Amino acid sequence: MINKLTDKIKKLNAPVVVGLDPMLSYVPEHIQKKSFAEQGETLAGASEAIWQFNKEIIDATCDLIPAVKPQIAMYEQFGVEGVMAFKRTVDYAKSKDLVVIGDVKRGDIGSTSAAYAAGHLGKVTVGQKTYAGFDEDFVTVNPYLGTDGIQPFVDVCKEEKKGIFVLVKTSNPSSGEFQDKLIDGRPLYELVAEKVNEWGAGCMGDRYSYVGCVVGATYPEMGKALRKLMPNTYILVPGYGAQGGKAEDLVHYFNADGLGAIVNSSRGIIAAYKQEKYARFGAEHFADAARQAAVDMIADITGALEK
Amino acid sequence: MINKLTDKIKKLNAPVVVGLDPMLSYVPEHIQKKSFAEQGETLAGASEAIWQFNKEIIDATCDLIPAVKPQIAMYEQFGVEGVMAFKRTVDYAKSKDLVVIGDVKRGDIGSTSAAYAAGHLGKVTVGQKTYAGFDEDFVTVNPYLGTDGIQPFVDVCKEEKKGIFVLVKTSNPSSGEFQDKLIDGRPLYELVAEKVNEWGAGCMGDRYSYVGCVVGATYPEMGKALRKLMPNTYILVPGYGAQGGKAEDLVHYFNADGLGAIVNSSRGIIAAYKQEKYARFGAEHFADAARQAAVDMIADITGALEK
Numbered sequence: 001m002i003n004k005l006t007d008k009i010k011k012l013n014a015p016v017v018v019g020l021d022p023m024l025s026y027v028p029e030h031i032q033k034k035s036f037a038e039q040g041e042t043l044a045g046a047s048e049a050i051w052q053f054n055k056e057i058i059d060a061t062c063d064l065i066p067a068v069k070p071q072i073a074m075y076e077q078f079g080v081e082g083v084m085a086f087k088r089t090v091d092y093a094k095s096k097d098l099v100v101i102g103d104v105k106r107g108d109i110g111s112t113s114a115a116y117a118a119g120h121l122g123k124v125t126v127g128q129k130t131y132a133g134f135d136e137d138f139v140t141v142n143p144y145l146g147t148d149g150i151q152p153f154v155d156v157c158k159e160e161k162k163g164i165f166v167l168v169k170t171s172n173p174s175s176g177e178f179q180d181k182l183i184d185g186r187p188l189y190e191l192v193a194e195k196v197n198e199w200g201a202g203c204m205g206d207r208y209s210y211v212g213c214v215v216g217a218t219y220p221e222m223g224k225a226l227r228k229l230m231p232n233t234y235i236l237v238p239g240y241g242a243q244g245g246k247a248e249d250l251v252h253y254f255n256a257d258g259l260g261a262i263v264n265s266s267r268g269i270i271a272a273y274k275q276e277k278y279a280r281f282g283a284e285h286f287a288d289a290a291r292q293a294a295v296d297m298i299a300d301i302t303g304a305l306e307k
Numbered sequence: 308m309i310n311k312l313t314d315k316i317k318k319l320n321a322p323v324v325v326g327l328d329p330m331l332s333y334v335p336e337h338i339q340k341k342s343f344a345e346q347g348e349t350l351a352g353a354s355e356a357i358w359q360f361n362k363e364i365i366d367a368t369c370d371l372i373p374a375v376k377p378q379i380a381m382y383e384q385f386g387v388e389g390v391m392a393f394k395r396t397v398d399y400a401k402s403k404d405l406v407v408i409g410d411v412k413r414g415d416i417g418s419t420s421a422a423y424a425a426g427h428l429g430k431v432t433v434g435q436k437t438y439a440g441f442d443e444d445f446v447t448v449n450p451y452l453g454t455d456g457i458q459p460f461v462d463v464c465k466e467e468k469k470g471i472f473v474l475v476k477t478s479n480p481s482s483g484e485f486q487d488k489l490i491d492g493r494p495l496y497e498l499v500a501e502k503v504n505e506w507g508a509g510c511m512g513d514r515y516s517y518v519g520c521v522v523g524a525t526y527p528e529m530g531k532a533l534r535k536l537m538p539n540t541y542i543l544v545p546g547y548g549a550q551g552g553k554a555e556d557l558v559h560y561f562n563a564d565g566l567g568a569i570v571n572s573s574r575g576i577i578a579a580y581k582q583e584k585y586a587r588f589g590a591e592h593f594a595d596a597a598r599q600a601a602v603d604m605i606a607d608i609t610g611a612l613e614k
Contacts, residue, residue, distance in 0.1 A: 076427070125331075133350065133386030
C-alpha cells in the first residue's frame, strides 16, 4: 500500500491528503435539512448528513488527490450510527481508488493491539469464514506503550501489505509537554523516531517502509531533523492551514526525490466554502469549493517544493 | 461517578473490575452455535455471540462487583457489528447498576479529543436535540499528546460528573521503552503522574479526583512510588492474574483507607471455565465459573489488604 500511495502521489503530483473530519457544523444546511427530514434530528440523521457531505467531497476531489484521512473521533461522537458513517466513508473512498488512512490513533498492550490491527487493517475469523471489519489501508498508531503495542500492527501490515503512521511529534500546542522532554540530551520524539526505523526496517516497500510516522507541520525545525533521522519513513504531516503550518516550512519534510511526506488538510478543504476566499461558491456548492481549495493547496505545496 | 465507584467498592468490599474483553475463542461452543445458527458465520453472528456471552457474565457477577471494563478493541475487530455489541454491553451493564469503564485509550489533539469525549462520556447536539453516543461512565485516555489532548475529557467529566483513567505506567513488557526513560533523573511516567495530579485537582469528588490513572500490576515497585505521588488519584490496575500480577504485590497501590485502587482481571474471570481450577463448571456453566473466579479474586485481594 505504501507503493500505491507513493505511485499515486507521483502520478498526481499531489503530496496531500484530505482529512474527512466533518463536524456537523461544517455540513451545509441543505444537507442537514434533507437528512433530518428523512431520519429525524437523531444520531442516524446526523450520521446520514455527514456521510452525504463526505460523498460529495470525495466525488469532487478524488481525481486530484491520492488519499483521504477520516478522523474516527468525528464519527464516534455520533455513537454506533456515526461509526457506520465512518465505514461507509472508508468503503466509498476505496471504491474511488483513494488510499484511506484511518486516523484512529489506537495503541494498547500486545493482545489488544492485535485486535485493533485485525479490526482496522486485517481480518478476523468467524467459524470457517474470515472478514475485514473496517479495512482501512493505513491507520495512525500511538507509541506510548512501546514495541509490543506496535508489533501486532506491523505483523498485520506485512500480511496485508498495509501500513501505519506512528505518532512521533504531534501538531498540537502542548505536544512538547512529554514529546520534547530530553532523555540523555535528546528529545523523546527522537527516541520514538529511532524505534520507527526499527519497526519499519523489516517491511520495506520499493523505497519507503510500511511503517510511517506523524510529524506536525507546526514544528518545522523538528520536522527537518526528523526527516534526516528517518530516511525511509513516509511522514504524514497534519497541521497545515487551519492549525498554522505553511508550505515553505514543509519543504524539509520531503526527501530530495520530492517524496517522503504527505500533508493533511481537513477543515481548510472540507469547510472551504466557509472561508471568505471561497465564499463565492456558496454553501450549495461546498464540494466545488473543496475542490478549488485542494487545487490551491496542491499548487501551494508543489510550488514550494519546486523552489 | 468517582463517588459512586468508591461507594460501591466499599459496600461490596470488592476493589475489582471485570474486564469484558471477549475473544471469540473464549465464547463457549453452545453460544457460538446458537448465534451462528441465527445470523450465520458473519460479523453479526460473532457479535451476537459475544453479546450473549457478556450478558451471562454480567448477570452472574453484577451483585459481587462494582464495575466492568469492556475493552473496545475486542469489539472493533468485528467492525460496526462489533461496536454495536460494545454499546449493548455498556447499556446492559449500566442497567444492572454497574459502573462502566470504557477501555478505549483514546487521545488526540484538542478538537479531536473533544469529539471523543463527547462521544464516549458526554453528549452531542443534533439540531435541537442532544444525544449520548456511547455513554460510558469512565474511559481510559492516552497522555502522549499532553494537556490539550486531555483537557477536553476533563471538561466533559466536570459537566457530566464522569471520569477518566490516564495511562501512566502500563502493564505490558515493553512499557518501559518510553515510559521509564529518565528525564532530569526521573522517569517519564512520574512526569505524567504529576500532570495527572494537575489535571485532576480541579475536579475532586468527596475524596478522590474524577481524573484517575492506570498503573500496571506487573510493576509493583513503581506502583508503590506512584501511589505516594498521586494521593487523590484512583488507580486502575490491569495485569493481575493472567499477566502475572499478584495480590500481595498490589497492597501498596491502595491508600491507608483501603481505597484508591481497583484491580482488573479479564481472561482470569471471563474465561475461568477454561482453567483447570474451574474446569468442574464445564463450558455450559461458564458464567458460574466466572462468578466463582470473581469471588476468589475478591478474597485474594481483600485478604492481602487485611494482612
